[in-house]
Amino acid sequence: MSIEILSRDAAEAGTGPDLMRFLGVTTSQSSIHALFPRWARALGLPAARLVGQDLPLDSPPEVYRAAVAELAADPHTRGALITSHKTGVHAAASDLFDELDDYARLCGEISLVTKRDGRLAGAARDVVTAARALREILPPGHFARTGGHALCLGAGGAGLAIAVVLLERHTDRPGRLIVSDVLPERLRKVREVAAALGAPVEVRCVPPGDDLPAGLPAGSLVVNATGMGKDRPGSPIGDTALFPREAVVWELNYRGPLTFLRQAGRQAARRGLRVADGWRYFLHGWADHIGGVYGTSIGEETFARLDTIAHTSGES
Template sequence: MENHSPAHRLFLIGSEASAAMSPGLWGPVLEQLGSSWTYEAWDVPAGQDMSGVRASMLESDVVAANVTMPHKQWAAATADTVTEQVRVSGASNLLVRQGRRLSAHNTDITAVAELLGGRHQRHALMLGAGGAARAALVALAGLAERVTVTDKDPRASQQLLDLAANLGMEATAVTWTEAREHAPGASLIVNATPLGKSRADAPAWGPAALSPDAFVYDFVYAGHTTATIAAARAQGLPCADGWDHLRAQAAAMIPVLGLKPETAALLGRALTDIRAGN
């Protein structure tokens, strides 16, 4: 017999979902809203058959799922309907169940666009070429004159170059060493790698001083200020860190999920509390 219980379950799907911040962020916020919704971590290893994940997403008590590494491209491909941002980027970080169909969204792109504020970029340097980098690249469409890409996986770099070409952007792939040589001349540095998770990590671009007009965007959030952000601040440069991104992408979910307007303020306070506890 089909389960007709009200939809109330939200998930985070990722290879290390249980170690992520989102469940600890959304749980208290949903409780303060007086919502019956719950938010659960769902660890799904890379390379796993995803047919069971999709089937579980279609159960009648599921509202939606955030999707993180390495399944953002799967999320875009498995959805029945996609937003224009998902269609262009080929990645989704939010699947919303609509009956027996899944709708794919990408609030990462919304977040990057908000935090970059529509600034023109003469040269964007992308460190990493995964889902986060794809979101940043789409957010930069029409704003960046030139893009330089590096990733340890040449296939990922090529995929990002293909996306840039589709967006009408001039982009080239370089080695990690070459990327660090490009850093001092870039107007935007995007760290879409795990560098910074460890306190021992150096700034993602290395020791070089950056251009006075540079903006540093670091997707990493940690219990400490990453070396990438610390170096940017020491040089007096504007920056956005992983906590800023987490807040902005979560806030972008509010209208998609039909949550109350006060959710944004609750998210901000919850993030402040979590960060203080780290």
């Protein structure tokens, strides 16, 4: 099965050995296409190029297998970043990989694909990049100081990764972790992962509901990890839903209608909310995955340079 290439002409895309693929839903709209060439030059990768590939949400297994097989067979492709299809690729095509990292096996998802010495490797890097972004959003000792809980709306790849981040924190864990999703199988996966990690945090897996944020104590963390507001319209909560006072509200999306972000913004002043969008998560995620594909270390100093480039590009 051929995959539609959106960001460049298909003929041009096959001319170089340093191609990185980007599997998503609306890849041509991503700000990474403006950032990638500048980041590549800064990282000493002038020949690196990015090609976006769109697949429908919840594609059938044969589509995911075809995408992985095509990536593996293409001698010009070094690897890929996968966004909305992380769990689908793992479920349908994990047997096509020569190796998977610990988080890929634990979470049942693949976000990073690399090719080294003829071997295809898959990794789940959302846990790492979400942890980096969350450190910037939550003040030190936040949960210990506030007694807040955490509510993750959505238990797909990003939502599950954030759950793992919160459960693996050695200190300053939330008093309770609540995860909601429309798909029972995703909630079952959260329970399985929580049991495997054995963290001393109560984990509740529940169906969506507008009353979920309002039932949280002050200072709680509320995350939209559903993809609604970017890949799909709307928000996981209604306009009448009330956020807890002094909550930290994190919208993982940085582009699109951002309905959830706007809902939080309307309550920010009177409820004392701290509201963050997904721009920093986007930067951390892409920097980490580009480094993984091209075998380039992205430390704090290097990321700071990439961050400066992003802020001067007009994309933020």
